[in-house]
Amino acid sequence: MKNVTSSGRFLHMSALPLVLGAIHALAFAPRPLPAWSLPFVQVFVLAALLFRLQTAVRHRDAAAMALAFGLGHFGLGLYWLYNSMHVHGGLAPPPAALGVLALAAYLSLYPVLATLLARRLTPAGPAVQTPETAERHWARQLGDTAVWASAWTLGEWLRGTLLTGFPWLNIAYAHVEGVLAPWAPLVGAYGLAWLAAFAAAAIAALARHKDSRNDARSAVGVGVAIVIGLAGIGLGHVRWTQPLGDPLIIRLVQGNVPQAQKFDPALFEQGLNQYLMLADLPAKADDARPALIALPETVIPVFQSQVPDGLWEAWRAVAARHEATILMGVPLAGPEPGRYTNSAITLDANTPIDQLVRATTNARYDKHHLVPFGEFIPPGFAWFVNAMRIPLGNFSAGPVRQALFPLETQRIAPDICYEDVFGEEILRSVRDSAAHGPGASILINLSNLAWFGDTWAQRQHLQIARMRALETGRPMLRATNTGMTAAIAPDGRVGAVLQPWQAGVLDVEVQGMQGLTPYVKTGNAPVLGLCLALLALAGHARWRGRSHERSPKCKPGVKL
Secondary structure, eight states: HHHHHHHHHHHHHHHHHHHHHHHHHHGGGGSOOGGHHHHHHHHHHHHHHHHHHOOOOOHHHHHHHHHHHHHHHHHHHHHTTTIIIIIOOOOOOOHHHHHHHHHHHHHHHHHHHHHHHHHHHOOOOSSOOOOOOOHHHHHHHHHHHHHHHHHHHHHHHTTTTGGGGGTTTGGGGGGGSSTTGGGGGHHHHHHHHHHHHHHHHHHHHHHHTTTTTTTTGGHHHHHHHHHHHHHHHHHOOOOOOEEOOOOEEEEEEEEOOOHHHHTTGHHHHHHHHHHHHTEEEEOOGGGOOOOOEEEEETSSSOGGGOOOOOHHHHHHHHHHHHHEEEEEEEEEEOOSSEEEEEEEEEEEOOOOOHHHTTTTTSSSOOOOOOTTTTTTTTTTTTTHTTSSOOOOOOOOOOSSOOOOOOOEEEEEEEEGGGGOOOOHHHHHSOOTTTTBBSSSSSEEEEEEEGGGGGGHHHHHHHHHHHHHHHHTTTTEEESSSSSOOOOOTTTTTTEEETTTSSEEEEEEOOOOOEEEEEHHHHHHHHHHHHHHHHHHHHHHHHHHHHHHHSOOOOOOOOOO
């Protein structure tokens, strides 16, 4: 009977956080919610959760609620992984669904850890009226709010770092529009996550103390959050980077080759002919010919040595007719024995065929941050990879900072697939390098999200790319197989985008940028240092308070 009661209590406590987590997952891409609402939904839903976590009497109850929230948030927000494992990986529906649930459960541990840490450092349970000065009350409330924001941000950072990291659905990505977005060039995604979590925690604190004698003073956190938002409006008028050279016309190609056909040997030529035809479309005008034609990740789905010389000749002919450079994703074997990479190369009309066949071209980028299970096998999980039919499953990683692709006055930094989720790694391509020279003026992401079908993955990934443009003050271009192929301005605005799941090209004029935003200069160190310092101060204050409570009290007439 006791176990039944405990199970019922757990389900009762977890039901609302589970629903809140599912609603929270809607805030990371437009549709079904309108784009303008995403920042508000994210903050207020998280505020509702934090109110529940702060007022829970027992730590175990709060941990259960945080876990349920994470399951709803990650389970729904990452549902599209089911498509890759079942439809293209060949797993039966039950193990594919369990795979998504297992990942959601693992990712939910970080909100649980953040919750337990914050509750250890701040008063937990329903608000208690205590006589204290106004100054002490508002200072304590502001400090507790900052602790919750710091714990949540530290959890986001750990999730994006440990075990190769998976920062997808970082709360910052709900804020690529709105009053917090202009803070991104200063503090980056994790700093933006801190600001969003602070606003949510401030609202939760106000709700928690609404019936106390200090309810008006409890609004100080909300007041600070409003000031932060107003400052964001002002920051939106600051330009951290400046134009470099003349604009370029760049063609982004979206072939819309179904994933089921992409690696089918019988349909290999059909897919490549589709891309050849699109890349070779005439320009809108003679003075609008593309200087660069960018194609998606693994547009050639076999190793370069398996490509007939005639096909390489066809690509060189396209480059010659347009007097353009072609940037394409292709898996490379070599030139070192046993080395296989998911790469991007450039070629033009004069690129020797033998260099293309032997993978010795000068302009080459090897993907650095590989996808677990898709591009490398984590120790102990060979059985899981063997259960799926995913080709090209074990690559070598390239260096973090590699040579950029020069084009006229611009320096182009490619990244592949979900590498643009890791903002701290994109920063390295924007900074100057002693080995490779000046940093990038234009960013280009080459992706193939056909693995995930017509799902939220495409729109979520576009939001993430917009954050990278905001952080770096650089234009971010996306060339994808099925969507979302887009051109993003340095301020995060989407200038043009192709309709997903349709073949087409996007010819865009792109202005390269120079100069470094504050975030590019400092990276994540300031926000992580702030989080650790605030948590350490809260821990010290908590320890001193408990030491004072345990110290012997003086009694009248007794000397100590």
